[in-house]
Amino acid sequence: MTKTSHRSGAPIVALHGVGKTFPSGTVALTGLDLDVREGEFLSLLGPSGCGKSTALRIIAGLTEPTQGAVEWTEAAKTENENRLGFVFQEPTLMPWANVSNNVLLPLKLKSVASERASERVAAALDRVGLQKFGTAYPRELSGGMRMRVSIARALVTEPALLLMDEPFAALDEITRFKLNNDLLQVWQALRTTVVFVTHSVFESVYLSSRIVVMAARPGRVFTELAIDAPYPRDQTFRTSAEYAALCRRTSDALARAMAAGGEP
């Protein structure tokens, strides 16, 4: 079992023995211990039904755990106002609002003064390369661009922690690679912390500084892998032998996790 400590900083949020049993009796998660460390890019990797999305929703506070606790560090608590950004599997944009107003939403809900808000919206759109599309409507954009809008919206509050739930799963490979690169750039520029849920070994290795592999039925942490390859990572890394080796290692871990998981 590979378990390496990593260079990242102190935990900003910690899950202690977190479990989730749905009213139907389905155990989505059990005994989950997880530290999210400041500045890291953490991926939750696992087969469907391993509770990775549930874990993310628990961190976001969208679902209450039925056992255990979620603990935020003091520093994160004081930034309460904008500690979280969330990117869903679908772009989840408001179809009736143009791109700018979609990105503005979190600030509007927090009643940020409009002058400052429009500056921050412009900055967020700039980060994802959509500065020229503020007045476009979601339906006029491609799937990849919609996802960029969704990311810009999550970034507009400058969150300490960015939660992403299989955000690129529905995109074609070319678009996904491009967005992977752009996401890494944003992550490095903003020095934010990312928790990224995925079922793609290749994506998780390319992006992450740490991968937590989960097993299903009941959902739990199976093992953890540090991906020590240095950033910035780019096309050279994607085609390197090191990347291939890391993918194989991660793939093996995932295979063992799936063998350990109960039958569907």
Add this chain to the structure above:
Amino acid sequence: MTQRSFAQEYRDRVLRVVLPVIVLALSLAAWELVVRLAQIPPYVLPAPSLILQTFVVDRALLTQSLLVTLSTTLQGFLLAAVGGVGLAVLFNLSRLVEYSFYPFAVILQVTPIVAVAPLLLIYLPQPVAVLTCAWIVAFFPVLANTTLGLNSIDRNLADLFALYGASRGQVLWNLKLPSALPYILGGLRIAGGLSLIGAVVAEIAAGSAGAGSGLAYRIVESGYRLNIPRMFAALVLLSIAGIVIFYALAFVNHIALRRWHESALEAES
């Protein structure tokens, strides 16, 4: 899109307008011909030319009646819009209110308005009774559609609002009402036609006893007087009023939704 299919589409569009007009013209001509050749008296079946003449001769009377009916219809429609949307929002905010009042809204809807109108005319002054009928008929589709719309919000968007700590008012104003807009507009399109029907039904129920002067009242009155051409003229006006209301609301619908809703999108090439 190729040049050929462009031309085809254009031809299609022209045909859609021209063909019904031709059918109408031919029918009117046949009607006119039959009446003249068979020498049918006007109190049995007036020729189209006579009906047209009636429009000119009776224009003051008919215009006044049209305005009365239109004004009732419009008021009934506005009350239905406000009442339907307002009640739906109230239901959405409070389950208790919904449980308490929804059954009565259904009862109002399923009881035939023709049967209710005479009772209303006993207890209410005639203009109010007519307006109430228009409102009763028109308000339910708005209520039902708005309720459906308010409940059809994107779950993820609702989560997003929760994540940013949105208040109930913010969720209602920024998420639920915009999501419900296509449904509300659909309800209003139905309500527009129905409020006209409600007004007509009440006017007819009031009949000769009524002091009103709407188009439906004119129809009843002309019937008693065997003034059949005027009956036809009033009927044509009612028909035109219905068509105008329908297209006006369709236009509003298009303007409000054209930038974002699937229903209002033009087919992309």
